[in-house]
Amino acid sequence: MRTLIDFDDAPVFAIPAAGGVREGVLVEGPQGWGEFSPPADSDDALAARWLTAAMEPSTVGWPDAVRGRVPVAAAIPEVDPATAHRLAGAGGCGCARVVVGARRDSRGQDSARVAAARDAQGPGASVRCVVETTDVDEAIATIVHLDTVASGLEMVELSGGSVEFAAAVRRGVDVPIAVDALLLSEAGRVDAADVAVLRCGPLGGVRRAMRRADALGLPCVVNLSALTSIGLAGDVALAAALPDLPFACGPAAVSPADGDVVAEARSLMPVDGCLPAAPMPAAPDPVRLARYAVTDPATIGRWRDLLRRAAAAS
Incomplete structure (x- = not known):
């Protein structure tokens, strides 16, 4: 089937975002398009x-x-409380996902951001946190404190550390702990988490992610890992196909509002807190694709090389 996909002419794109420019490649096959956007150091x-x-x-x-x-x-990065309040109340989302530094010097800012998200969401909505630390004691202290600030956290995602770190944090708190499904599978440690985090790209697609979820036997949350609406459609397809979807999906790292390669009418933006599922992704819009197309030969060459190595390894 790979012989039917033209890797050599696959367009390389770069989307501007708050955290910096994000790059990837669009691949066209017999039935449509897909997005290849792993971390550059994969x-x-x-x-x-x-x-x-x-x-x-x-x-x-x-x-x-x-x-x-x-x-x-709703995505709430490390921003000031006023911005957090605005973001949490936008798009009609019934859940806010708040990133916290979980450091002693960030405790006040973390608390204010979570409190603002809770105020914007109201008592009937959910607030979850992403804790960015690998220190067990700091993580536990932060989670216990923010659980009180939020009047109850839905869950806490641990964005780094080992499975042993996750297990230690889980033993020290009463809040459900969410851990990347790939980490749990490779370590064979389902006892380290209450919730498995599924990401379509790193797990190898919708079918493979669903098999991982079934093998783990844990409740799952889908985090959107793609950069364009072409890739996001796969994340949504995973969430739409799971037998059970107890949690709102984690927001995309790059919002289509920052820039997208499909027509505006096909861009995946939340409406009333939801994204629509589709049987296949939209095709790129030629004008928008040209706007975000990479022309630097070195960058194109780097992505072509990664694409060829990925094809050889798959």
Whole structure:
């Protein structure tokens, strides 16, 4: 099937975002398009899984959806409380996902941001946190404190550290702990988490992610890992196909509002807190694709090389 996909002419794109420019490649197959956007420092095995995910919609297609829309959380990065309040109240999302530094010098800012998100969301909505520390004691102290500030956290995602770190934090708190499904699977430690975090790209596509979820046997939350609406459609397809979806999806790292390669009418933006599921991604819009196309030969060459290595390893 790879012989039907033109890797050599696949367009490389760069989308501007708050955290810096994010890059990737669009691949076209017999049935449509996919997005290949692993971290630039990915090894061949990880890149191969991202390529499998990118090729899935353009070759075998996605599994049938069991829901037409999926709820998504509002993204609250490390911003001031006023901005956090505005972001939490936008898009009609019933959940806010707040990033916290979990450092002694950030405790006040973290608390203010979580309190602002809770105020904007109201008592009937959910607030979850992403804790960015690998210190067990700091993580536990932060979670216990913010659980009180938020009048109850839905869950806490641990963005770094080992499975042993996650297990130690989980033993020290009463808040559900969410850990990346790939980390849990590779370590064989489902006791380290209450919730498994599924990401379509790193897990190798919708089907492989669903198999991981089934093997782990934990409640799952889907985090959107793609950069464009072409890739986000795969994340949404995963959430739409899961038998159970107890949580709103984690928001995308790059919002289509920052820039997208599909037509504005096909851009995946939350409406009433949800994103629509589709049987296949939208095709890129030529004008928008040209706007974000990379022309630097060195950058194109780097992505072509990663794409070739991913294809050889998959």
